Amino acid sequence: MEITGIIAEYNPFHLGHRYQIEKIQEQNDSLIIAVMSGSFTQRGEAAILDKWQRAQCAVESGCDLVLELPFVFACRSAQDFARGGVTLLQRLGIVTQLAFGAESPDLARLQQLAAQMDAPASQQALHEAITTGQSYAQALSQVLAIDKDTAHLMQQPNNILALEYLRSLRQLESPLKPLLIQRQGAGYHEKSLHAPLASATAIRQALYQQEAIPANFxxxxxxxxxxxxxxxxxxxxxxxxxxxxxxxxxxQLAELRSCYGINEGLENRILDRSKTAATWRELAQAVTSKRYPSSRIARTLLYLLLGLTKADMAAFTAAGPLYARLLAASPRGKTLLRPIKEHSSIPLITKTSQYLTTNKRREAHGLTLLEQMLSLDTIATELRNLTCQLPTERNDFQQSPIFSNRWQ
Structure with missing residues (x-):
């Protein structure tokens, strides 16, 4: 039996996500493990529903296990997000394939481009393009887009993420097989609701604008x-x-400059704009530039708020995910818990307090790297609560995993 891994945000879980699960199940009798962002997303925004709600939606809709991707990988660039998710799935010791969506159906072409990304000449060209003021995405498109078809391919966000998944599989020499499922429905950034596969962006916008969302969406x-x-x-x-x-x-300026994501005087631009900004979004937009896209700025503002330093993130990046945190499971998914415990190279956490307590978290020194990583997940949960006028009562120290009664 295949055990398929998915790396996702499910913000929120929609029909496009269910389509992906159905296509996986059509190909073989596979159990599905989703590694999901927790309280904040890759774009530096608080998730629309809390992580237990989103995990439960995923399990009720076809996933068998949902594990949390630690904050220090979930709220990162595409390459760090992908590498963190692939590493976590690989360390479970039981996953056989990685499923992901892309606008392009051409796996061989995507694999070719992923290999090209790591070629010394490409890396040198990327570095030179970035030093001229281009963002990573712009530089990558310039280096790889040698013809019109490739240029079009590089303009589509799910293709970019697919390349990063394939690149991570190569770099880690992973035994996981890639399973490409062509994306269907509305575009990633499409803001209008379109049946039957509306984008997560459109769904979130409708919620904030208090628009009715048809049940069949x-x-x-x-x-x-x-x-x-x-x-x-x-x-x-x-x-x-x-x-x-x-x-x-x-x-102090030295403290700001040590923060992850701050370089080339960016701290001065943030300090200056923060004096007059009326909203978080206004500040992020005021600091955004050709070189620093809005998603990177949004993440950097969170790193500043959390005091995440370059040294901290370098240590987390080198270590990779150090645990698998269980958020939800189906009855079939529960049968995977023992094999994971037997084969995984990292602990499976079902109770946070066994690894970290609130008192331990407040200690200035003495936390292991695992405890530091887990601490940031718990702080991110509470930080997301602060963004809500009516916060949820759920927290990492008291909330147990959600066990669904759904049978496939």
Whole structure:
């Protein structure tokens, strides 16, 4: 039997995600393990539903296990997000293939481009393009897009992420087989609701604008979670602006410069813009430039708020995910827990307090790297709560994994 890994955000879980699961199940009798972002996404935004709600929606809709991708990989660039997810799945010791979506159906072409990305000449060209002021994505497109077809391919976000998955598989010499599933439905950035496969962006926008979302636009589990969602429970990143401004006021320049994501005087631009910004989004947009896209700036603002340094992130990156945190499981998924414990090179965490307590988290020194990584996950959960006018009562120290009764 295949055991298929998926790396996702499920923000929220929608019909496109269910389509991907159905295509996996059509090909073989596979159990599915999803590694999912926790409280914040790759774009530096608080997830629309908390991680247990999103994990439960995924399990009720076809996944068998949902594990949390640690914050220090979930809230990162595409290459770090991909590498963190692939490493976690590989370390479980039981996953046989990695499924991912892309706009392009041509796996061989994507594999060729992924290999080309790591060629010394490409790396040198990338470095030179970035030093001229281009973002990583712009530089990558310039280096690889040698013809019109490739240029079009490089403009599509899921293709870029697919390349990073394939690149991670190569770099890690992973035994996981790639399983490409062509993406269907609305585009990644499409903001209008279109049946039957509306984008997550469109769904989130509709929620914030208090527009009715037809029931047939969402899987039943997600529909139920969203129906119960009050406007006061929607995360508002603007609620983090004042804490960030206070942090900036109390920080020395050397401290700001040590923060991950800060270089080339970016701290001065953030300090200057933070004095007049009325909202979190306004600050992020004011700092955004051709070189520093909005998603990178949004992540950097979070790193500043959390005090995440370059040294911290270098240590986390070198170590990779140090645990598998269980969020939800189906009855079939529960049968995987013992094999994971037997074959995994990292611990399977079902109870946070066995590895970290609130008192331990507050110690300034003495935390192991695993405890530091897990600490940031728990802080991210509480930080997301601060973005909600009516926060959830769930927290990492008291919430148990969700065990669904759904049988395939």
């Amino acid at each position: 969402l899987p039943p589990a997600t529909c139920q979670s969203i129906d119960q969602l009050q406007t006061s429970q929607l995360p508002q990143m603007d609620r983090l602006l004042l804490p960030l401004q206070v942090r900036l006021l109390n920080s």
